[in-house]
Amino acid sequence: MNGERVAVCPGSFDPITLGHVDIIRRSFRMADRVIVGVAHSATQVKSGMFTVDERVEMIRETFQDEPRVEAVAFQGLLVDFARRMGAGIIVRGLRAVSDFEYEFQMALMNRRLWDGMETVFLAPDVEHSYLSSSLVRQIASLGGDAAPFVPEVVLRRLQARFGPGA
Numbered sequence: 385m386n387g388e389r390v391a392v393c394p395g396s397f398d399p400i401t402l403g404h405v406d407i408i409r410r411s412f413r414m415a416d417r418v419i420v421g422v423a424h425s426a427t428q429v430k431s432g433m434f435t436v437d438e439r440v441e442m443i444r445e446t447f448q449d450e451p452r453v454e455a456v457a458f459q460g461l462l463v464d465f466a467r468r469m470g471a472g473i474i475v476r477g478l479r480a481v482s483d484f485e486y487e488f489q490m491a492l493m494n495r496r497l498w499d500g501m502e503t504v505f506l507a508p509d510v511e512h513s514y515l516s517s518s519l520v521r522q523i524a525s526l527g528g529d530a531a532p533f534v535p536e537v538v539l540r541r542l543q544a545r546f547g548p549g550a
């Protein structure tokens with residue numbers, strides 16, 4: 385569509401948390417459509433808890449009533465993916481100062497790789513500022529209750545894997 389503002393919200397999403405959901409929803413303040421890009425972790429040794437297909441599926445289920453959100457897996461460089469998808473904005477959530485250095489480095493590198501791209505950092509709801517997928521994975525796998533931190537569809541999958549305590 386002409387003049388449509390498309391944002392990419394990239395990440396590992398292993399699994400998507402309520403913090404991600406919050407950032408994706410906030411992206412609509414600056415974009416008409418949000419593409420949630422699930423990266424194949426080509427540069428990481430670990431394969432993760434959920435497969436990339438499962439992560440995409442959980443994002444799709446989470447946003448099944450929101451047609452402006454599309455979940456897509458990608459391989460290779462984020463800027464190439466964004467360009468292919470017609471997106472000019474990368475949206476990343478910044479939870480704390482400790483996130484900043486890595487995020488800033490990626491933003492500058494991505495712009496160096498493709499000048500058509502701007503990275504925008506969004507602050508999450510304070511309620512989600514301490515949330516991360518890795519903590520959710522730990523909590524669920526150690527028998528803790530992940531319910532306050534993830535969408536219902538994710539909770540069901542965690543419970544299927546780790547039992548009703550997750």
Ligand code: PNS
Nearest residue numbers: 394395396397423460461462490493494
């Ligand atoms: O949720 P994460 O793990 O913090 O997300 C990191 C992600 C996927 C955004 C980053 O690793 C990425 O962009 N990967 C794609 C490969 C790429 O473009 N690398 C160069 C970044 S400057």
